[in-house]
Amino acid sequence: MLTEVVPLLIGLAMLGGLAMLASSMGGREDHRTRSRWDTRFDYEARELRRTDATGVLTCRKCGSSGSERAGVCPRCRAML
Ligand SMILES: [Zn+2]
Numbered sequence: 249m250l251t252e253v254v255p256l257l258i259g260l261a262m263l264g265g266l267a268m269l270a271s272s273m274g275g276r277e278d279h280r281t282r283s284r285w286d287t288r289f290d291y292e293a294r295e296l297r298r299t300d301a302t303g304v305l306t307c308r309k310c311g312s313s314g315s316e317r318a319g320v321c322p323r324c325r326a327m328l
Contacts, residue, residue, distance in 0.1 A: 307323065
């Protein structure tokens with residue numbers, strides 16, 4: 249009787265340990281992915297708010313401001 253139960257218990261314990269390990273690893277991975285998405289979403293939301301609030305983009309070549317709708321710099325005609 250004992251020789252039958254002990255290997256079963258060890259097997260169950262190993263299975264439980266593996267399941268806990270897998271779930272804890274999966275949880276960490278999931279959290280990391282979620283936080284990365286949150287960061288990306290925050291960044292994009294902030295970008296959207298910034299352009300929506302002003303409607304003006306700064307030229308990366310000459311630094312002057314052009315309207316977001318025009319899409320080009322009014323001074324040097326570079327793409328904004
Ligand atoms: Zn420019």
